[in-house]
Amino acid sequence: MTLPLQRSLNDPDSMVYRHWDRLNSWLAGHRAFWHPAPFTVPQPGWVVDNPGLARWLEQMDDADCKRFEDDPGLLAGEVQRWMPRLVDYPALTMVSDLQPGHEAIASATLAEREATDMPGRKRLQAGAFCDALSPMSHPAVDWCCGKGHLARTLSRHSGLPVIGFEWNPTLVEDGNDLVHRFSDPVVLQRQDVMAPDLSWPDEVHATALHACGDLHRKLIRDVIRLRQPRLSFSPCCYHLGGRGTYQPLSHRARACQPGLGLSRDELRLAVKETVTAPQGVRRQAELVRQLRLGFDGLQRVLRGQDTYLPLPPHPSTLPKEGFEAFVRWAADKKGLELPGQVDWGHWEQVGRARSRQVRRYELVRHLFRRPLELWLVLDYAMALEDAGYQVRVGTFCDRSLTPRNLLVDAVRA
Numbered sequence: 428m429t430l431p432l433q434r435s436l437n438d439p440d441s442m443v444y445r446h447w448d449r450l451n452s453w454l455a456g457h458r459a460f461w462h463p464a465p466f467t468v469p470q471p472g473w474v475v476d477n478p479g480l481a482r483w484l485e486q487m488d489d490a491d492c493k494r495f496e497d498d499p500g501l502l503a504g505e506v507q508r509w510m511p512r513l514v515d516y517p518a519l520t521m522v523s524d525l526q527p528g529h530e531a532i533a534s535a536t537l538a539e540r541e542a543t544d545m546p547g548r549k550r551l552q553a554g555a556f557c558d559a560l561s562p563m564s565h566p567a568v569d570w571c572c573g574k575g576h577l578a579r580t581l582s583r584h585s586g587l588p589v590i591g592f593e594w595n596p597t598l599v600e601d602g603n604d605l606v607h608r609f610s611d612p613v614v615l616q617r618q619d620v621m622a623p624d625l626s627w628p629d630e631v632h633a634t635a636l637h638a639c640g641d642l643h644r645k646l647i648r649d650v651i652r653l654r655q656p657r658l659s660f661s662p663c664c665y666h667l668g669g670r671g672t673y674q675p676l677s678h679r680a681r682a683c684q685p686g687l688g689l690s691r692d693e694l695r696l697a698v699k700e701t702v703t704a705p706q707g708v709r710r711q712a713e714l715v716r717q718l719r720l721g722f723d724g725l726q727r728v729l730r731g732q733d734t735y736l737p738l739p740p741h742p743s744t745l746p747k748e749g750f751e752a753f754v755r756w757a758a759d760k761k762g763l764e765l766p767g768q769v770d771w772g773h774w775e776q777v778g779r780a781r782s783r784q785v786r787r788y789e790l791v792r793h794l795f796r797r798p799l800e801l802w803l804v805l806d807y808a809m810a811l812e813d814a815g816y817q818v819r820v821g822t823f824c825d826r827s828l829t830p831r832n833l834l835v836d837a838v839r840a
């Protein structure tokens with residue numbers, strides 16, 4: 428049992444800060460392992476410096492690879508032989524469990540008959556999220572509410588009114604139909620939450636389930652500016668909306684120089700998890716990786732330059748047309764002339780071999796996903812502490828329900 432990451436008032440050195448600070452120096456010390464992406468850099472520097480680790484990864488069969496992909500903690504234990512500071516991995520990635528118990532969650536979750544249009548996982552996520560916030564004492568705002576699944580769950584459980592902000596008119600209309608059908612004290616409003624003149628109700632509990640990047644960062648700023656009494660949110664897609672390198676929100680993270688200087692791709696790394704992706708989706712992703720890496724091998728030889736050439740998104744049906752069709756499309760997009768004779772079988776095989784290797788090398792990079800995510804979330808928590816909020820950070824549901832299971836719960840002190 429761990430203690431909630433919570434600041435006692437007037438403590439300049441909060442638990443949140445201490446955790447962030449340890450993560451910050453640990454991540455900075457392992458930069459060589461998470462900075463280069465094996466997809467674009469076939470031989471990251473750490474492969475040369477740690478040949479034993481690279482050999483161990485390359486010999487791994489698919490079943491072990493899958494086991495380690497699904498359980499980074501297990502992998503962290505194994506690779507300590509080559510990366511001794513991974514001994515800190517469990518402590519650094521541990522947060523409190525804000526999910527008190529299954530019976531309570533069940534009572535906070537909408538019954539299936541009332542959860543029209545609500546995918547099963549979303550219904551359970553909303554229930555667990557709602558339960559982790561109990562008791563609520565203010566009317567709520569559901570930020571980027573979609574059809575209002577969280578809004579309806581919150582209002583049903585707390586008995587308090589909820590306003591949802593969502594900019595997609597179809598979702599607003601469908602959501603309001605559900606609200607009327609089930610007589611929930613909820614109103615969904617068509618609203619661009621990024622609008623500078625967004626009109627907030629006074630004294631509300633701001634909530635957001637899986638609002639992306641700049642959407643949740645705007646939420647934090649608005650709540651702080653308006654001194655709303657409480658903010659509870661689970662962030663998602665940290666890379667969306669941001670430009671340039673990540674600028675921390677908190678004074679303490681900004682004061683710490685040099686910062687991690689996270690790029691958009693590194694922010695995306697924090698959410699690259701396929702733990703809930705179905706088999707078919709995983710297989711399709713593997714095929715696309717093989718095609719792209721096969722082209723990558725060929726283009727390096729044709730251009731005489733050992734550098735990655737980024738490709739735009741491809742038409743969704745293209746992978747089914749086979750390797751040659753894919754390469755012809757990619758070459759056309761990059762204005763690259765293909766020779767009359769191409770050994771398609773050879774380059775297709777190169778793509779398969781590179782894909783196998785990338786999958787194994789990425790195991791190491793992916794060890795840093797959760798630490799990076801936590802580093803970001805703790806920065807958000809510190810920004811709220813800077814503004815005088817008391818903050819808890821923890822998980823609101825099991826990782827198998829959603830890997831985006833972190834919750835920041837800030838109460839105005």
Ligand SMILES: C[S@@+](CC[C@H](N)C(=O)[O-])C[C@H]1O[C@@H](n2cnc3c(N)ncnc32)[C@H](O)[C@@H]1O
Nearest residue numbers: 571572573592593594595618619620621636637
């Ligand atoms: C990842 S979904 C989350 C939806 C909902 N919270 C849930 O968990 O089901 C993000 C939602 O944000 C909405 N959205 C995106 N940009 C927005 C904006 N600028 N203003 C309002 N809503 C926005 C999208 O239309 C989408 O419904």
